[in-house]
Amino acid sequence: MGLRNKDLLGLKQLTAEEIMEIxxxxxxxxxxxxxxxxxxxxxxxxxxxTLFYENSTRTRLSFELASKYMGSASANISATGSSVAKGxxxxxxxxxxxxxxxDIIIMRHSHSxxxxxxxxxxxxxxxxxxxxxxxxxxxxxxDMFTIYEKLGTLEGKKVAICGDIYHSRVxxxxxxxxxxxxxxxxxxxxxxxxxxxxxxxxxxxxxNVADCVKDCDAVMGLRVQLERQHKxxxxxxxxxxxxxxxxxxMLELAKPGALLMHPGPCNHGVELPTAVYDCDQSVINEQVTxxxxxxxxxxxxxxxxxxxx
Amino acid sequence: xxxxxxxxxxxxxxxxxxxxEDGKFCDVFDKKDADKTYDISGKTVxxxxxxxxxxxxxxxxxxxxxxxxxxxxxxKGGYTSICPMPNTDPVCDNAAVVSGILKKAKxxxxxxxxxxxxxxxxxxxxxxSEIGLMKEAGIVAVSDDGKPIATAELLxxxxxxxxDFDIPVLDHCEEKTLSDGCMNEGEVSTCLGLRxxxxxxxxxxxxxxxxxxxxxxxxxxxxxxxxKSGVRMVRDAxxxxxxxxxxxxxxxxxxxxxSCENYDSNFKMHPPLRTKEHVEAIIEGLKDGTIDAIATxxxxxxxxxxxxxxxxxxxxxxxFETAFALGYTYLVKPGHITAQRLAELMCYNPSNILKLGRxxxxxGDDADLAVFDLENEFIFDKxxxxxxxxxxxxxxxxxxxxxxxxxxxxxxxxxxxx
Numbered sequence: 001m002g003l004r005n006k007d008l009l010g011l012k013q014l015t016a017e018e019i020m021e022i023x024x025x026x027x028x029x030x031x032x033x034x035x036x037x038x039x040x041x042x043x044x045x046x047x048x049x050t051l052f053y054e055n056s057t058r059t060r061l062s063f064e065l066a067s068k069y070m071g072s073a074s075a076n077i078s079a080t081g082s083s084v085a086k087g088x089x090x091x092x093x094x095x096x097x098x099x100x101x102x103d104i105i106i107m108r109h110s111h112s113x114x115x116x117x118x119x120x121x122x123x124x125x126x127x128x129x130x131x132x133x134x135x136x137x138x139x140x141x142x143d144m145f146t147i148y149e150k151l152g153t154l155e156g157k158k159v160a161i162c163g164d165i166y167h168s169r170v171x172x173x174x175x176x177x178x179x180x181x182x183x184x185x186x187x188x189x190x191x192x193x194x195x196x197x198x199x200x201x202x203x204x205x206x207x208n209v210a211d212c213v214k215d216c217d218a219v220m221g222l223r224v225q226l227e228r229q230h231k232x233x234x235x236x237x238x239x240x241x242x243x244x245x246x247x248x249x250m251l252e253l254a255k256p257g258a259l260l261m262h263p264g265p266c267n268h269g270v271e272l273p274t275a276v277y278d279c280d281q282s283v284i285n286e287q288v289t290x291x292x293x294x295x296x297x298x299x300x301x302x303x304x305x306x307x308x309x
Numbered sequence: 310x311x312x313x314x315x316x317x318x319x320x321x322x323x324x325x326x327x328x329x330e331d332g333k334f335c336d337v338f339d340k341k342d343a344d345k346t347y348d349i350s351g352k353t354v355x356x357x358x359x360x361x362x363x364x365x366x367x368x369x370x371x372x373x374x375x376x377x378x379x380x381x382x383x384x385k386g387g388y389t390s391i392c393p394m395p396n397t398d399p400v401c402d403n404a405a406v407v408s409g410i411l412k413k414a415k416x417x418x419x420x421x422x423x424x425x426x427x428x429x430x431x432x433x434x435x436x437x438s439e440i441g442l443m444k445e446a447g448i449v450a451v452s453d454d455g456k457p458i459a460t461a462e463l464l465x466x467x468x469x470x471x472x473d474f475d476i477p478v479l480d481h482c483e484e485k486t487l488s489d490g491c492m493n494e495g496e497v498s499t500c501l502g503l504r505x506x507x508x509x510x511x512x513x514x515x516x517x518x519x520x521x522x523x524x525x526x527x528x529x530x531x532x533x534x535x536x537k538s539g540v541r542m543v544r545d546a547x548x549x550x551x552x553x554x555x556x557x558x559x560x561x562x563x564x565x566x567x568s569c570e571n572y573d574s575n576f577k578m579h580p581p582l583r584t585k586e587h588v589e590a591i592i593e594g595l596k597d598g599t600i601d602a603i604a605t606x607x608x609x610x611x612x613x614x615x616x617x618x619x620x621x622x623x624x625x626x627x628x629f630e631t632a633f634a635l636g637y638t639y640l641v642k643p644g645h646i647t648a649q650r651l652a653e654l655m656c657y658n659p660s661n662i663l664k665l666g667r668x669x670x671x672x673g674d675d676a677d678l679a680v681f682d683l684e685n686e687f688i689f690d691k692x693x694x695x696x697x698x699x700x701x702x703x704x705x706x707x708x709x710x711x712x713x714x715x716x717x718x719x720x721x722x723x724x725x726x727x
Contacts, residue, residue: 012500112619135502196495196498197496201499
């Protein structure tokens with residue numbers, strides 16, 4: 001077993017078996033994480049670099065903590081404050097990091113396919129921490145882990161995802177990954193934010209929020225970028241939250257006790273009212289903890305593969 | 310200079326020996342007097358190809374291509390006449406730049422270069438450029454290529470004003486407000502998370518151009534058509550008698566948008582690669598005469614402009630050295646069209662649209678010809694190209710129709726060393 005590829009670029013490149021191995025490993029990692037002593041030695045003597053071309057709180061910090069809990073030497077580079085600001089190309093920057101005997105490069109980039117572009121040129125393993133509108137594999141893995149942990153399986157489970165589908169890398173990774181594990185994914189959002197042919201990823205496009213969330217085991221809201229209203233993708237926050245938000249009434253249409261999820265950061269009162277964000281069914285805060293466990297699992301498995309070769 | 314091509318088979322199937330003297334096809338002369346004799350048995354002679362749409366990058370972007378390297382590349386592809394678009398720096402929007410291009414082209418001596426002038430000054434879509442003076446200097450058409458003619462108002466003025474000088478107008482059809490993307494919009498763009506460009510962006514512009522040409526009763530030529538609806542609109546317009554002609558490029562009948570799946574920018578161009586449905590419609594349009602010409606849209610870029618993230622990579626691919634082989638392999642070989650039709654698409658029609666008078670193979674005509682090997686497969690190797698660009702999606706493709714010999718005005722401009 002173990003991972004087949006040097007890099008973790010997306011859920012597209014993972015098999016169902018690989019996804020399950022990551023989720024199982026994450027269970028162990030969560031035990032480490034929630035124990036009193038969070039130190040392991042799996043990454044001792046190894047180096048992990050985070051290279052972020054976009055802002056991030058959760059993803060970046062959880063990768064950083066994951067690698068530190070596991071004993072690696074780690075460092076961060078941002079677009080601002082590095083030679084990127086001097087106009088250095090992505091490939092030159094990545095090669096420079098690679099040549100410092102780096103084992104794993106974790107990259108977030110605003111351009112879809114950026115990690116796919118650099119990975120073949122590097123000795124280091126590349127982990128995609130979000131590329132443009134394409135994928136955000138570790139977010140989907142932590143979402144799947146959360147459902148797996150709470151409900152025991154994804155097989156046959158119904159998951160609803162509502163919001164700005166077009167621009168969401170979280171939706172793409174989740175639709176692909178959850179479908180691979182046998183879940184049924186329904187999506188809904190304004191037509192202006194619904195990409196052509198999204199069904200190809202294995203999900204169902206619902207008719208409205210009610211149709212999307214009905215009888216679901218998990219309901220996920222997505223952050224809508226408020227600046228998008230200036231591009232006429234939606235006319236106002238009031239209208240968005242009324243017709244596309246997940247209200248308490250809508251949540252009641254899901255299965256009793258259905259998990260309420262959100263990848264964060266959340267615009268309170270837009271995609272979710274605060275009452276929903278904080279409701280008993282909400283696992284939003286636990287998703288954050290699971291994010292560290294899943295990222296520890298990913299780093300562990302990639303390093304195990306590197307050690308074998 | 311006297312040349313004989315022995316045992317030639319013409320693209321029409323006719324077999325004969327070809328005699329060339331002083332740059333022209335001539336009557337039989339004593340074989341002993343020939344300066345060069347080529348036995349081309351088993352190979353096929355076409356008229357020298359005419360490319361009505363390419364980018365030679367000079368002046369201004371000599372690091373990508375020069376008139377010399379571009380002409381040599383064209384010759385290697387069997388082209389003897391090429392028409393560079395005006396998006397140079399400075400823009401080819403005045404007689405001085407036209408003259409400079411022609412001077413360099415003559416010094417290079419590898420192809421007849423017929424410059425295309427800009428419709429609007431500095432390609433900014435606002436003011437008419439000096440079309441009359443540019444015609445005196447040698448342009449054969451006008452275009453704002455790389456950009457659509459910006460507004461319907463400017464399109465009208467360009468068509469009207471150019472018609473006074475009998476200068477054809479070539480338009481790059483794109484509705485800019487819809488085309489903020491980097492590949493075809495569809496399942497593939499959604500799956501890759503790349504912003505898509507809908508076929509509607511091209512179709513709306515084609516519709517606009519046809520409407521204006523019909524209203525004014527002035528000819529218009531549409532560049533690089535890539536969509537099914539575009540082909541249908543041109544077909545319908547032609548049936549009504551609208552003076553519209555159009556071209557497509559080899560990539561639009563050989564590749565689909567699936568090719569972008571590895572984010573390889575050698576598959577990125579404008580218009581973008583479409584789906585199978587559109588590829589089939591393009592082939593249908595080439596078969597039934599709706600599409601008049603195959604142009605290359607040869608667009609060399611430096612490696613530094615292509616070896617980057619897909620979204621920020623420059624649009625365009627090189628095309629001179631693959632166009633004929635792709636046309637032969639993907640259109641003639643499967644039986645979609647005949648070799649004669651390929652000669653129309655790649656020589657006679659573009660020559661007629663631009664009134665170049667090329668393609669004659671009779672005694673007294675300028676000796677422009679290309680000899681191709683249609684029998685043997687060859688593997689296309691991007692590192693053996695003569696263009697400076699290496700941005701081709703066809704590296705490693707197995708093709709038929711390798712160029713053996715190109716003669717322009719009685720001068721050998723390319724010869725494959727066996």
